[in-house]
Amino acid sequence: MTVRIAVIGAGLMGADHARIVAADLPGATLQVVCDSDAGRARTVAETCGAADVATDPEAAIVRADVDAVIIASPDHTHAPLVLACIRSGKRVLCEKPLSQTPAECLTVMKAEMATGARQVQVGFMRRYDRAYAEMKSALDQGRIGRALMMHNFHRNVATPAADFTGAMAITNSAPHEFDVVRHVLGCDYATISAAQAKRSDAVVAPVVMVLETSDGQIVTIEINNNAAYGYDVRAELVGETASIAMNPVAYTRTDRALAAGTAYDTDWRGRYAEAYRRQNRAFVRFVETGAFPDVAASVWDGYAAACVAEAGVRALAEGRKCPVERVPRPEFYA
Ligand SMILES: NC(=O)c1ccc[n+]([C@@H]2O[C@H](COP(=O)([O-])OP(=O)(O)OC[C@H]3O[C@@H](n4cnc5c(N)ncnc54)[C@H](O)[C@@H]3O)[C@@H](O)[C@H]2O)c1
Numbered sequence: 270m271t272v273r274i275a276v277i278g279a280g281l282m283g284a285d286h287a288r289i290v291a292a293d294l295p296g297a298t299l300q301v302v303c304d305s306d307a308g309r310a311r312t313v314a315e316t317c318g319a320a321d322v323a324t325d326p327e328a329a330i331v332r333a334d335v336d337a338v339i340i341a342s343p344d345h346t347h348a349p350l351v352l353a354c355i356r357s358g359k360r361v362l363c364e365k366p367l368s369q370t371p372a373e374c375l376t377v378m379k380a381e382m383a384t385g386a387r388q389v390q391v392g393f394m395r396r397y398d399r400a401y402a403e404m405k406s407a408l409d410q411g412r413i414g415r416a417l418m419m420h421n422f423h424r425n426v427a428t429p430a431a432d433f434t435g436a437m438a439i440t441n442s443a444p445h446e447f448d449v450v451r452h453v454l455g456c457d458y459a460t461i462s463a464a465q466a467k468r469s470d471a472v473v474a475p476v477v478m479v480l481e482t483s484d485g486q487i488v489t490i491e492i493n494n495n496a497a498y499g500y501d502v503r504a505e506l507v508g509e510t511a512s513i514a515m516n517p518v519a520y521t522r523t524d525r526a527l528a529a530g531t532a533y534d535t536d537w538r539g540r541y542a543e544a545y546r547r548q549n550r551a552f553v554r555f556v557e558t559g560a561f562p563d564v565a566a567s568v569w570d571g572y573a574a575a576c577v578a579e580a581g582v583r584a585l586a587e588g589r590k591c592p593v594e595r596v597p598r599p600e601f602y603a
Pocket of ligand 1: 279283306324342344392
């Protein structure tokens with residue numbers, strides 16, 4: 270049995286998912302590439318060898334020749350399309366964030382719970398990155414003592430849109446850190462504060478967040494969407510007896526003119542190529558077996574990230590530390 274997948278959204282991320290499904294995903298085939306821009310859908314479908322193209326996502330989801338769906342359209346489309354997948358009984362891998370509002374995540378949660386089984390995997394793929402996995406196992410095995418702090422840097426070359434704001438850095442970029450740190454530490458956030466460096470031009474300034482976890486750890490996150498020099502993600506987990514930091518990932522170093530240098534990627538696709546592949550393989554197993562993958566992010570995790578983002582936006586706007594509020598975790602997501 271082959272899992273026939275529809276990829277919805279054929280932009281940067283959707284094209285990458287389509288390529289992985291077509292070329293790198295045993296047990297799956299690329300059935301449909303759907304984008305509201307027909308030309309974009311056709312280009313990606315032809316490049317990857319998809320069976321068909323479409324422009325209406327809801328129609329693509331209900332097709333009889335589609336077994337499962339990957340959603341990679343813009344953030345505001347995620348929750349409505351996930352709900353359409355749940356209604357038609359198709360398991361879905363939804364790109365992050367599940368939604369930008371906790372309320373919409375709760376609607377998805379209610380719909381998923383009503384089916385009595387897990388239907389949705391959220392694309393927080395950093396959980397599948399080896400650096401974070403090694404940090405988590407070092408902590409879980411007691412090799413660094415109890416966790417005290419986790420420091421994070423997330424830098425992009427330039428903002429994806431001219432009207433990108435500090436609040437969008439929190440709702441669109443930071444959810445990766447919100448989720449993976451929570452996954453590594455194994456606890457939730459209690460409070461968040463956020464501030465922006467002052468800059469004289471109109472380009473969005475870096476946002477720095479300080480979070481306290483319910484177990485008393487401090488988490489720092491810098492989101493700099495206009496770092497200019499390259500795509501650069503760093504993390505360090507500080508324990509009571511040792512510290513474990515992510516190495517820069519580069520296969521080569523150039524030695525020249527009395528200096529040594531490594532190159533940066535222009536974006537995340539190269540740095541996290543293996544994590545996307547492992548995440549998507551886990552999704553195919555989920556579709557085949559119905560067993561939710563151990564490492565993957567669920568609707569509950571998508572909700573937890575949205576709650577932190579919402580509190581972070583408030584903290585930035587009001588210039589004060591804000592509590593992170595959540596409903597109690599349902600037994601369904603234990
Ligand atoms: N996991 C990650 O590391 C990661 C990285 C980048 C982006 N993302 C997420 O992936 C999603 C897509 O990001 P992107 O950078 O590829 O954006 P993009 O703008 O390059 O692509 C989005 C595509 O969706 C299409 N689209 C818009 N509305 C649609 C609809 N209703 N139905 C079908 N297609 C529609 C657009 O025409 C466009 O081609 C975003 O939600 C983003 O947050 C995740």
